[in-house]
Amino acid sequence: MKPDVFEAPDYYNLDELLSEEHKLIRDATRKWVKRSISPIIEDYAQKAEFPKQIIGGLADIGAFGPYIPMQYGGAGLDQISYGLIMQEIERGDSGIRSTASVQSSLVMYPIWKYGNEAQRKKYLPKLASGEWIGCFGLTEPDHGSNPSGMVTNFKDMGDHYLLNGAKLWISNAPFAQVAIVWAKNEAGRIHGLIVERGMEGFSTPETHNKWSLRASATGELIFDNVKVPKENLLPNKSGLGAPLGCLDSARYGIAWGAIGAAMDCYDTALRYSKERTQFGKPIGQFQLQQKKLAEMITEITKAQLLAWRLGVLRNEDKATSAQISMAKRNNVEMAINVAREARQILGGMGITGEYSIMRHMMNLESVITYEGTHDIHLLITGLDVTGLNGFK
Numbered sequence: 077m078k079p080d081v082f083e084a085p086d087y088y089n090l091d092e093l094l095s096e097e098h099k100l101i102r103d104a105t106r107k108w109v110k111r112s113i114s115p116i117i118e119d120y121a122q123k124a125e126f127p128k129q130i131i132g133g134l135a136d137i138g139a140f141g142p143y144i145p146m147q148y149g150g151a152g153l154d155q156i157s158y159g160l161i162m163q164e165i166e167r168g169d170s171g172i173r174s175t176a177s178v179q180s181s182l183v184m185y186p187i188w189k190y191g192n193e194a195q196r197k198k199y200l201p202k203l204a205s206g207e208w209i210g211c212f213g214l215t216e217p218d219h220g221s222n223p224s225g226m227v228t229n230f231k232d233m234g235d236h237y238l239l240n241g242a243k244l245w246i247s248n249a250p251f252a253q254v255a256i257v258w259a260k261n262e263a264g265r266i267h268g269l270i271v272e273r274g275m276e277g278f279s280t281p282e283t284h285n286k287w288s289l290r291a292s293a294t295g296e297l298i299f300d301n302v303k304v305p306k307e308n309l310l311p312n313k314s315g316l317g318a319p320l321g322c323l324d325s326a327r328y329g330i331a332w333g334a335i336g337a338a339m340d341c342y343d344t345a346l347r348y349s350k351e352r353t354q355f356g357k358p359i360g361q362f363q364l365q366q367k368k369l370a371e372m373i374t375e376i377t378k379a380q381l382l383a384w385r386l387g388v389l390r391n392e393d394k395a396t397s398a399q400i401s402m403a404k405r406n407n408v409e410m411a412i413n414v415a416r417e418a419r420q421i422l423g424g425m426g427i428t429g430e431y432s433i434m435r436h437m438m439n440l441e442s443v444i445t446y447e448g449t450h451d452i453h454l455l456i457t458g459l460d461v462t463g464l465n466g467f468k
């Protein structure tokens with residue numbers, strides 16, 4: 077058995093595919109998560125509160141805009157590094173990873189890719205340093221899986237835009253300073269607008285009573301005749317492809333992140349199976365428990381290979397949206413199944429907050445739903461391989 081078996085399952089020596097820089101970044105993130113997230117996360121999840129004191133730390137490890145160029149305050153890293161950072165953060169908690177994903181891929185990415193130079197200079201350094209937290213408003217109360225049906229809209233009033241509508245299920249909304257809001261213009265075309273806290277008519281009520289992602293703040297975005305300055309429109313891309321481009325980047329990060337949650341569940345269950353004895357033997361000696369553990373490590377290893385290969389394709393700018401969908405769908409399902417099996421290995425202890433497994437399991441119910449549900453990603457793969465649209 078390798079000495080690091082409990083820390084980072086690496087059954088196929090995937091470390092050999094990583095550069096020294098990748099490993100340094102991953103190990104530094106892992107250490108930070110162990111020091112700054114693991115000791116506090118259960119308490120914050122139980123309280124249903126986001127631990128705001130970690131924002132500076134997330135910025136320091138490069139979790140806000142890992143692949144955004146350094147000239148805008150980002151870390152200028154490649155896609156594998158981005159994935160490894162997400163993996164290690166989600167080993168701590170999917171809710172914390174969600175905050176980092178939203179900030180990087182759903183707020184900084186559209187400003188970087190679809191914004192102008194003035195917008196990049198104004199927002200990106202503040203978002204990279206964590207001085208400002210952002211959120212991304214696409215989903216609406218009546219339009220989730222089908223965002224093209226959105227009714228949030230803006231009118232050109234000459235010297236400003238007038239924004240009306242509502243968004244639901246928005247991560248970071250209750251405390252974000254900046255929102256990237258997707259809305260239709262008078263011609264029905266989708267555009268991104270940068271809306272700032274404090275604009276009159278803009279409010280962000282929190283969504284309570286979640287059983288999942290409890291350490292991540294979720295809320296609504298309500299726009300009641302909000303006057304948005306014209307310079308806040310993202311000028312360089314419009315149409316549904318603009319928000320979908322952001323989702324590609326976030327979904328890729330989730331494909332890695334889910335592996336982190338699964339690794340933590342596997343580690344915990346493996347350790348427990350060696351320590352817990354019943355009928356005079358460690359439960360890990362029973363074949364039924366070994367089946368669970370053997371299947372977990374097999375699935376984790378397959379997911380690692382998928383994520384790594386996708387990272388290489390993304391570094392070469394060759395990954396398709398459908399390839400990203402496949403990895404998000406597979407890896408999140410893998411993680412939720414690992415969490416469910418791992419929980420059983422812990423028996424009654426598995427349902428307590430003494431261990432992280434049940435929290436991961438509940439968190440993953442959101443992860444399998446947001447950024448495209450499990451069904452929607454299957455339909456994307458189905459469309460890609462058959463050329464036939466199964467959505468409608």
Ligand SMILES: Cc1cc2nc3c(=O)[nH]c(=O)nc-3n(C[C@H](O)[C@H](O)[C@H](O)COP(=O)(O)OP(=O)(O)OC[C@H]3O[C@@H](n4cnc5c(N)ncnc54)[C@H](O)[C@@H]3O)c2cc1C
Nearest residue numbers: 212213214215220221245246247442446447448449451467
């Ligand atoms: C904790 C959390 C955080 C979130 N954060 C954000 C955020 O930051 N920003 C944001 O914009 N959104 C966010 N979301 C919203 C998320 O992306 C949506 O919940 C998701 O897209 C699904 O939309 P819906 O909930 O309206 O479900 P619906 O679209 O109503 O789907 C309900 C069910 O119907 C199925 N279904 C829908 N269409 C089809 C079809 N054509 N064929 C077969 N089955 C179908 C779905 O798979 C699902 O099982 C978040 C959600 C959660 C839970």
